[in-house]
Amino acid sequence: MELLAQQQAVRVRHEGTRVLVIKDGRALLDLPWQAALDLSKALHAQGKRAEEIDRAKAIIADQAIITRLGLRFGITSHPLLLREAGKDAAWDSKLRRYIPAAKAMGIASQTIVGAPQLIQYPPVPAAQEGIR
Amino acid sequence: MANALFDSYRSQCLTADVDLDDSIVLVCVDHADDTPNVASDDFLDDIAGAARVATSGAFASKTFTAGVFDAADVTLTSVTGDPFESLVIYNNTPGTEATKDLIAFIDTATGLPTTPNGGDITVQWDNGANRIFKL
Numbered sequence: 001m002e003l004l005a006q007q008q009a010v011r012v013r014h015e016g017t018r019v020l021v022i023k024d025g026r027a028l029l030d031l032p033w034q035a036a037l038d039l040s041k042a043l044h045a046q047g048k049r050a051e052e053i054d055r056a057k058a059i060i061a062d063q064a065i066i067t068r069l070g071l072r073f074g075i076t077s078h079p080l081l082l083r084e085a086g087k088d089a090a091w092d093s094k095l096r097r098y099i100p101a102a103k104a105m106g107i108a109s110q111t112i113v114g115a116p117q118l119i120q121y122p123p124v125p126a127a128q129e130g131i132r
Numbered sequence: 133m134a135n136a137l138f139d140s141y142r143s144q145c146l147t148a149d150v151d152l153d154d155s156i157v158l159v160c161v162d163h164a165d166d167t168p169n170v171a172s173d174d175f176l177d178d179i180a181g182a183a184r185v186a187t188s189g190a191f192a193s194k195t196f197t198a199g200v201f202d203a204a205d206v207t208l209t210s211v212t213g214d215p216f217e218s219l220v221i222y223n224n225t226p227g228t229e230a231t232k233d234l235i236a237f238i239d240t241a242t243g244l245p246t247t248p249n250g251g252d253i254t255v256q257w258d259n260g261a262n263r264i265f266k267l
Contacts, residue, residue: 090171111142113135113236113265114258116219118243123210123250 052078064088068095068104135241137265138234140174145267150233152194152201154225158255160185160208160216160246168220168237176222176232185213185248188255190224202263206255211248218244219255221264236265 011022019036021029031039052059059076063085066074076082088095089104096104144150159176161168165183173179191203218239226232238244246253257264 111137111265111267112262113137113238114260114262115135116238116241116258116264117256118241118246119254119256120211120243120246120249121251121253 049078052076052081056081060084060088064092064095065099068099070104135236135238135265136170137236138168138170138173141233141235144233150223150235151225152196152223152235154223155190156194156203156221156235157188157190157224158206158219158221159187160211160253161218161220162214163217164214168218168234170237173234175230175234177229178234179220185216186211186253199267200261200263201265201267202257205257208253208255210250211253212250213248215245215247 009024010028013020013022014033014036017033019029019031019033020027021031029039059078060081063075063081067085067089074082076085141150159179161179162183162185166180168179186208188206188208191206193204195202218237219241220234221236221238223233223235241255
């Protein structure tokens with residue numbers, strides 16, 4: 001409730017071409033409208049990132065399903081969440097049970113390893129070893 | 133299985149943790165003692181010592197053109213020991229087996245499996261477009 005009260009104490013309004021952020025009757029920010037729009041975008045972006053952390057568990061679970069199915073899109077670009085989702089996609093027992101290996105496409109690799117040739121030569125007789 | 137890069141190496145490619153300019157070698161692996169797993173093995177210590185029949189010297193004349201890794205053919209001298217079914221390429225530069233990254237697994241090659249007879253064995257890399265491997 002205290003947090004809510006603090007949030008309610010912050011008000012945003014405009015005066016002419018400027019945008020004011022007022023807390024407890026004092027102007028915290030006094031911005032031109034362009035800056036206010038830029039700030040709102042930055043706040044939105046950071047808010048979404050913070051939300052991502054708050055919902056990490058659900059995002060990892062959903063991303064793990066997507067990864068295990070081999071779908072070529074993701075729901076997060078956060079490297080730590082992707083790493084955990086990758087582990088779950090490979091090893092989570094429920095996912096392995098309900099999306100068995102035959103259905104788990106994964107993300108196909110385009111790498112190709114060549115096929116070499118092994119040539120075995122006869123052993124060198126002991127008498128010739130000195131002249132190898 | 134089939135020829136493949138180790139999953140751990142593919143991940144390392146994204147973080148530049150394995151430098152193929154390092155000392156890269158191959159080891160002949162006897163599957164009777166240990167079968168490499170490209171999905172879970174990541175370092176040399178994951179391949180049992182008893183399974184390592186012979187190890188090459190460092191690859192020479194390495195090239196990395198357009199994501200294709202190539203090197204001079206490798207000769208293992210006077211190879212003895214158990215028959216082996218695959219070759220594993222790894223980075224031999226780190227100091228301990230627990231940090232030597234596994235790179236590629238090759239079990240499809242003309243001449244495999246091979247039973248050593250005490251003579252030299254030359255590994256001629258694929259002369260097609262893929263060479264040792266292509267990313």
